[in-house]
Amino acid sequence: MELLSDKVIFLTGGSMGIGLECAKTYAKEGASVVIVAYPEGPVTTAIKLLGNARHLGITCDISDAEQVKTAIQQTLEKYGRIDVIHNNAGIASPSKPLHETSDEEWDRLMNVNLKSVLLTTRFGFDALQKSKGCILNTSSLVGEIGQENHAAYTATKGGMNALTKSMALDYAKHAIRVNAVMPAGVWTPMLRSWSQEQPNADSIEKYLDDIHPLGYCPEGDAIADACVFLLSDKARFITGTTLAISGGAELGYRRKE
Numbered sequence: 001m002e003l004l005s006d007k008v009i010f011l012t013g014g015s016m017g018i019g020l021e022c023a024k025t026y027a028k029e030g031a032s033v034v035i036v037a038y039p040e041g042p043v044t045t046a047i048k049l050l051g052n053a054r055h056l057g058i059t060c061d062i063s064d065a066e067q068v069k070t071a072i073q074q075t076l077e078k079y080g081r082i083d084v085i086h087n088n089a090g091i092a093s094p095s096k097p098l099h100e101t102s103d104e105e106w107d108r109l110m111n112v113n114l115k116s117v118l119l120t121t122r123f124g125f126d127a128l129q130k131s132k133g134c135i136l137n138t139s140s141l142v143g144e145i146g147q148e149n150h151a152a153y154t155a156t157k158g159g160m161n162a163l164t165k166s167m168a169l170d171y172a173k174h175a176i177r178v179n180a181v182m183p184a185g186v187w188t189p190m191l192r193s194w195s196q197e198q199p200n201a202d203s204i205e206k207y208l209d210d211i212h213p214l215g216y217c218p219e220g221d222a223i224a225d226a227c228v229f230l231l232s233d234k235a236r237f238i239t240g241t242t243l244a245i246s247g248g249a250e251l252g253y254r255r256k257e
């Protein structure tokens with residue numbers, strides 16, 4: 001049984017990494033996927049990979065209000081409805097303590113990771129109200145537990161976790177569920193470039209395996225499978241949750257073997 005049959009999913013950042021794995025899995029589960037990302041090349045490649053005309057690629061900078069408004073309009077023109085907005089696009093750079101973070105770096109992180117949620121909600125709300133749809137946010141475990149040398153990024157994800165709960169409360173009366181997933185590490189282009197910004201770049205792969213008690217740093221499919229559940233009717237009574245998909249990375253004291 002397909003868990004997402006006939007759903008129209010507006011997926012930001014679906015051209016690479018976790019988003020691309022979500023796009024593939026959502027398509028397999030019967031959804032029509034709208035990949036909303038930037039720049040154009042990977043969007044085209046991702047849509048080709050999905051290999052079915054029912055999907056749509058839109059090149060859009062999700063921090064720009066006019067572009068998001070147009071992307072929502074294009075989606076409604078093609079499908080006439082939106083069942084899910086998955087706010088997944090994000091950036092992780094710079095890896096720095098707060099006092100070294102520039103205004104430009106701060107603003108870019110806030111606009112891409114957080115203001116984008118305001119924009120997709122502003123322009124997509126009416127459609128979600130009609131479909132009694134869902135919002136799903138790709139947050140991060142570090143939005144809850146913090147992370148060394150990455151303060152501004154963690155602030156965007158802490159903000160996303162708070163938004164998830166407040167939006168869930170505001171929109172419950174419209175039967176719109178709002179949830180978030182919180183990965184720890186996931187092997188994607190983002191994690192590879194973050195790794196290169198670290199002083200211990202050579203030993204980073206082992207470090208990233210070790211932060212997860214289950215013993216390895218996963219690929220994006222582990223996140224995508226949990227997202228399918230949260231978007232499906234199987235999660236019909238779940239809203240406002242920030243679900244760690246972390247191999248236990250947030251759990252207590254650990255002994256190194």
Ligand SMILES: NC(=O)c1ccc[n+]([C@@H]2O[C@H](COP(=O)([O-])OP(=O)(O)OC[C@H]3O[C@@H](n4cnc5c(N)ncnc54)[C@H](O)[C@@H]3O)[C@@H](O)[C@H]2O)c1
Pocket residue numbers: 012013014015016017018019036037038039060061062063088089090091092112138139140141182183184185186187188189190191
């Ligand atoms: N990879 C990890 O270890 C990890 C861990 C926790 C949370 N996350 C979160 O998961 C999400 C996806 O991360 P990823 O690792 O797959 O990253 P990635 O860099 O591999 O992919 C990011 C995606 O976002 C899109 N994007 C970036 N800026 C954009 C913009 N301004 N407008 C439109 N699209 C834009 C890119 O086109 C791409 O499709 C992010 O929100 C990230 O913070 C990642």
